[in-house]
Structures are given as C-alpha cells and as structure tokens.
Amino acid sequence: xxxxxxxxxxxxxxxxxxxIFREVKKNQLIYLMILPGLLYFIIYKYFPMxxxxxxxxxxxxxxxxxxxxxxxxxxxxxxxxxxxxWTIFKNTLILFxxxxxxxxxxxxxxxxxxxxxxxxxFKRTVQTLVYIPHFMSWVIIVSIGYVMLSMDGGIINExxxxxxxxxxxxLLNESWFRPMYILQVIWREMGWGxxxxxxxxxxxxxxxxxxxxxxxxxxxxxxWHITLPSIRSVIVVLIILKIxxxxxxxxxHVYLLLNAMNxxxxxxxxxxxxxxxxxxxxxxxxxxxxxxxxFIGLILVIxxxxxxxxxxxxxxx
Amino acid sequence: MVHDxxxxxxxxxxxxxxxxGLIALxxxxxxxxxxxxxxxxxxxxxARSFVLIPTDWSMAAYRYIFSTNxxxxxxxxxxxxxxxxxxxxxxxxxxxxxxxxxxxxxxRKYMMFxxxxxxxxxxxxxxxxxxxxxxxxxxxxxxxxxxxxxxVFNMIILKSFFQNLPExxxxxxxxxxxxxLGIFFRxxxxxxxxxxxxxxxxxxxxxxNTYLHAILYLNDAAKWPIQVLLRQIVVLATGMNYDSADFTxxxxxxxxxxxxxxxxxxVPVLMVYPFLQKYFAKGALVGSIKG
Numbered sequence: 001x002x003x004x005x006x007x008x009x010x011x012x013x014x015x016x017x018x019x020i021f022r023e024v025k026k027n028q029l030i031y032l033m034i035l036p037g038l039l040y041f042i043i044y045k046y047f048p049m050x051x052x053x054x055x056x057x058x059x060x061x062x063x064x065x066x067x068x069x070x071x072x073x074x075x076x077x078x079x080x081x082x083x084x085x086w087t088i089f090k091n092t093l094i095l096f097x098x099x100x101x102x103x104x105x106x107x108x109x110x111x112x113x114x115x116x117x118x119x120x121x122f123k124r125t126v127q128t129l130v131y132i133p134h135f136m137s138w139v140i141i142v143s144i145g146y147v148m149l150s151m152d153g154g155i156i157n158e159x160x161x162x163x164x165x166x167x168x169x170x171l172l173n174e175s176w177f178r179p180m181y182i183l184q185v186i187w188r189e190m191g192w193g194x195x196x197x198x199x200x201x202x203x204x205x206x207x208x209x210x211x212x213x214x215x216x217x218x219x220x221x222x223x224w225h226i227t228l229p230s231i232r233s234v235i236v237v238l239i240i241l242k243i244x245x246x247x248x249x250x251x252x253h254v255y256l257l258l259n260a261m262n263x264x265x266x267x268x269x270x271x272x273x274x275x276x277x278x279x280x281x282x283x284x285x286x287x288x289x290x291x292x293x294x295f296i297g298l299i300l301v302i303x304x305x306x307x308x309x310x311x312x313x314x315x316x317x
Numbered sequence: 318m319v320h321d322x323x324x325x326x327x328x329x330x331x332x333x334x335x336x337x338g339l340i341a342l343x344x345x346x347x348x349x350x351x352x353x354x355x356x357x358x359x360x361x362x363x364a365r366s367f368v369l370i371p372t373d374w375s376m377a378a379y380r381y382i383f384s385t386n387x388x389x390x391x392x393x394x395x396x397x398x399x400x401x402x403x404x405x406x407x408x409x410x411x412x413x414x415x416x417x418x419x420x421x422x423x424x425r426k427y428m429m430f431x432x433x434x435x436x437x438x439x440x441x442x443x444x445x446x447x448x449x450x451x452x453x454x455x456x457x458x459x460x461x462x463x464x465x466x467x468x469v470f471n472m473i474i475l476k477s478f479f480q481n482l483p484e485x486x487x488x489x490x491x492x493x494x495x496x497x498l499g500i501f502f503r504x505x506x507x508x509x510x511x512x513x514x515x516x517x518x519x520x521x522x523x524x525x526n527t528y529l530h531a532i533l534y535l536n537d538a539a540k541w542p543i544q545v546l547l548r549q550i551v552v553l554a555t556g557m558n559y560d561s562a563d564f565t566x567x568x569x570x571x572x573x574x575x576x577x578x579x580x581x582x583x584v585p586v587l588m589v590y591p592f593l594q595k596y597f598a599k600g601a602l603v604g605s606i607k608g
Contacts (some may be wrong), residue, residue, distance in 0.1 A: 049439065
C-alpha cells in the first residue's frame with residue numbers, strides 16, 4: 001500500500017472525527033436535555049443490573065455490593081435443591097400456559113367481532129366499556145373480586161345459595177386460584193388487548209372483502225380468510241412479547257391473590273423473591289432466584305424471535 | 318365497508334351484536350354492583366335482596382370511612398404522588414424524547430438501544446431495592462416517583478410524535494436566534510399538546526394506581542397511598558384499626574364499607590377516563606407505537 005492512500009485514509013478519519021465533534025458541540029443543549037433521562041436509566045435500570053452480582057456473593061448490607069465475599073454458584077445450587085423450586089417452577093409455567101392458551105386468543109376474537117360492527121356508535125360504546133378495567137389497579141380488580149366472592153355476603157355465594165347450591169370458599173381454596181386468576185386477567189385486559197389488532201385490521205384493503213363477497217364468501221369466512229391472515233404479523237410480534245413475559249406474570253396481581261391457604265398453587269418466582277428477599281432478608285439468595293427467572297425470560301424471547309424469523313415473519317429485533 | 322343483506326349475514330349481525338352487548342355488560346356489572354352496594358343499608362345487605370340498585374339508600378358506609386383522618390391522609394398522599402410524579406415524569410420523558418427525536422444526533426442509536434434493552438432485561442426486585450436504598454429514597458414518597466420516572470413506551474410514543482413535527486419550524490426558529498431549549502419549550506411543547514396531555518394522563522393513572530412500590534419501599538403506614546389502604550381494608554380488614562381510637566360511630570356492615578373504599582379509590586380514574594378515551598379512540602397513539 002502506498003503512502004498516499006494511507007495518508008488520505010488518515011485525513012478522512014480525522015475529518016470524520018472532527019465532523020462528529022462539531023456535531024456534538026452544536027447539539028450541546030440537546031445532550032443536556034437527554035442527560036436527566038439517561039441518568040435515570042443508568043441509576044435505576046443499569047445499576048440494578050450490576051447489582052445482580054450479589055447473586056454470586058454472600059451479600060451483607062454493611063459490606064455493600066462491592067465488599068461482600070464471593071461464593072460462586074452456591075446460591076444457584078441451593079435454588080435447584082430448594083424443595084420450593086419445583087413448586088414455583090410448575091406454578092409459574094401453568095399460569096404462563098393459561099395466559100398464552102386461554103387469555104391470548106380472546107382479544108383477537110373480540111377484535112374480529114368488533115371489526116364486523118358497522119354501527120359506529122354501538123362499536124364506540126362497547127369499546128369504551130370494555131377498556132375501563134384496564135385503567136383500574138390490580139388492587140381494585142382483586143378487591144372487587146374479593147367482595148363479590150367473599151363467604152360472608154359476597155354476591156356470588158348469595159346467588160349460589162339462592163339456586164340451592166353450597167357456598168364455595170373461592171378465596172381460600174387451592175383449586176379456585178387459577179380460574180380466579182385468569183378470569184381477572186381476562187376481565188382487566190381483554191378490551192385493551194383489542195386496540196392493536198383493531199388498528200391492524202383497519203389497514204386491510206376493503207377491495208379484498210368486495211372480491212370475497214362476489215365469490216360468495218360468508219362473513220365468517222371473510223373474517224377467517226382475510227382479516228385474520230392480514231393481522232398475522234401483529235399476532236406473531238405480540239406472541240413473542242408475551243413469551244418474553246413468561247416469567248413476568250404480574251407480581252402485583254398474584255401477590256394480591258396469594259394467601260396461606262393457596263400458597264401451594266399461587267407461589268411464583270416473583271412472589272418467592274419478595275418473600276425470601278424482603279421479608280426474610282436473604283438478599284443474595286433471592287437475587288439468584290430473580291436472576292434465574294430473568295435469564296430464562298431473555299433466552300425464551302431470543303428463541304421465539306429466532307423461530308418467527310425462521311417461519312418467515314419479521315420478529316421484534 | 319358495505320355488507321350484503323343475505324340471511325346469513327343478518328343472523329351473523331344479530332349474534333355478533335348480542336354477544337358484544339353481553340360482553341360489555343358483563344365487564345361493567347361488577348362496578349355497578351360495587352357502587353350500588355356502597356350506598357346500601359345493612360338491613361338490605363342482610364336480607365340478601367341486593368344485587369345492583371339499592372332500594373334503601375344510605376350514606377352510612379361513606380360517613381364511616383370519612384369519620385377518621387386515615388382515608389383523607391391516604392388520598393392526600395395519592396394526590397401528591399400523582400401530581401408530583403406526573404409533572405416530574407413528563408419533564409424527564411419529554412426532554413429525553415425530544416433529544417432522541419433528532420435523527421442525526423451522534424450516539425442516538427446507542428442511547429435508544431440502551432433504553433429499549435431495559436424492556437427485555439432488568440436487575441429485578443432485590444437489586445433495584447438495594448439501589449433505591451443506596452440513593453436514600455427508602456421510606457420517602459420520592460421512592461414512588463423517581464425509580465419509575467420514565468416509562469419506555471411513553472417515551473417512544475412521544476419521540477415518534479416529535480419526529481413527525483415539520484422540521485422547517487425548528488429551522489426557522491433557529492435562524493431567528495432561538496436555542497434548542499427555547500425551541501423545545503416555546504414551539505415543540507405547544508404544538509404537541511394532544512400528545513403531551515395523553516401521556517400525562519397515562520402517567521397520572523399509573524401513579525394513582527401505585528401499589529407495588531409502596532409496599533416495597535414504604536414502611537411507615539402514615540405514608541400509604543390509597544391503594545395500599547384499600548388493600549388493607551378489603552382483604553386484610555385491619556386498615557381502619559391501626560388508629561381505631563378515632564372511630565366513634567358503630568361499625569356498619571363490612572361489605573358496604575369495603576365497597577365504599579373501592580369506589581373512592583376508583584372514582585378519580587373514572588373521572589379522567591373520558592379524556593383518555595378521547596385520544597386513544599382516534600388511534601393516534603397506536604399509529605405512533607407501530608412507527
């Protein structure tokens with residue numbers, strides 16, 4: 001290589017660098033505006049990620065994150081031999097499966113139904129009503145469930161008696177926890193979940209329905225063969241995001257439903273981290289439990305994304 | 318879309334409309350039940366005749382819950398956190414969103430990646446708790462605000478909105494000698510009021526509903542927001558007792574008191590709901606999420 005080329009390369013490099021420098025200087029104020037937000041992410045999102053190293057330490061509050069002694073994989077070894085591990089693993093998995101198999105299709109069906117409504121006022125009213133629960137906190141949702149299902153004076157039990165049945169202790173009964181959980185998820189999120197599908201459906205070319213109608217396709221067939229396929233990519237993206245949430249089932253919701261009587265089926269990773277970590281003060285062990293959970297979650301998202309790309313869909317990254 | 322008027326299509330419509338009506342009704346029935354129940358007398362509840370609309374109206378449950386300071390204090394905390402939190406969040410979120418909406422800003426891609434990555438992976442409950450402790454927020458109302466001050470989704474929505482503003486406006490302001498901060502506060506914010514209002518409402522609802530962070534970071538019962546108090550009263554049935562010396566009236570039926578507290582915690586959200594709904598019904602938000 002001759003000197004000329006090297007020289008010109010050096011010149012372009014330094015020129016580019018000075019250009020970037022000039023651009024940065026020109027945007028000083030912009031960086032200043034981003035700074036508070038960036039600090040927030042660094043302190044409250046990235047420092048905790050660094051804090052994950054206490055999962056490999058024996059964390060002592062007076063020694064801090066940097067000074068506590070290292071214990072290697074001890075906490076993870078304890079996790080896999082913890083008798084609770086398989087229980088919470090199973091419970092988490094079952095709630096996730098219920099979310100994916102029972103809840104996930106409901107907003108799609110509801111959106112398909114809404115999409116067929118021509119009376120704008122009716123459609124708007126239904127939408128307005130079904131979106132409401134999404135804006136209520138889990139505390140309100142669970143509390144309403146509580147007063148309705150309560151043994152003394154709850155409407156559901158009163159109705160059961162009225163029709164000659166026995167009272168059921170929904171709130172303290174192991175076998176009622178899962179149905180109660182998924183019903184509350186459906187109640188709160190069913191309507192809100194339709195928004196993104198409805199937006200995708202509004203982009204479908206009306207000419208396709210026209211053509212299908214001329215070919216004699218019924219309304220159901222049109223929904224099945226035109227509307228549904230045209231929102232497929234949205235569905236795939238939302239499935240991937242849902243799978244990423246595999247182990248994030250809403251700590252708040254489950255925690256609010258959890259009690260001494262249903263612990264066997266209701267304890268999941270998040271609630272276990274809370275109980276062991278903050279209630280019992282075993283910071284390192286509970287961090288290891290949480291780390292294991294987030295790690296699995298991340299791997300699952302990457303796998304789901306890879307699968308969807310393999311199947312010819314876009315994926316999320 | 319114009320649909321044909323075949324018999325099949327008509328049957329489809331009837332079934333579809335009735336099902337949707339039923340779903341909408343089932344969604345709000347529990348709310349009506351609770352509101353009705355909060356205005357019922359103990360006699361009616363005991364007679365088990367009450368379902369939705371009370372025949373015998375009574376304010377006893379409300380008189381009972383408002384007979385002490387407990388609920389006023391919790392409501393005050395919630396209002397404070399909601400107003401303060403929304404202002405603080407909007408300031409940080411919109412400043413950052415505006416900065417990141419500049420397409421040719423050096424380092425923009427890396428910053429966006431750093432922000433989005435936090436949606437896929439995070440340190441989790443305990444390390445975050447420790448950082449909150451290190452930064453001295455434990456047992457302070459600031460712990461309900463600062464550790465959650467930016468919601469990534471909200472930030473991205475605002476960023477897309479700012480990106481779609483005409484660039485010429487900023488150029489001309491710059492020529493007139495306005496700096497970036499001036500452009501942001503005097504031109505961009507006034508032009509973006511619909512988006513700013515929507516995101517503010519979303520933040521406000523989130524802050525009003527805050528529960529998790531209160532039980533994680535606050536030990537002092539005097540600092541409890543309404544959601545924590547609601548949980549105590551409804552599920553644990555102890556909340557009103559921690560300073561029960563305040564109570565002078567005889568206790569009305571548990572059920573209607575619980576319902577009244579639920580209503581009190583719900584009403585503020587229902588009041589802003591029509592405004593919220595006005596914006597997201599337009600689909601403006603969804604469009605920007607996709608983009």
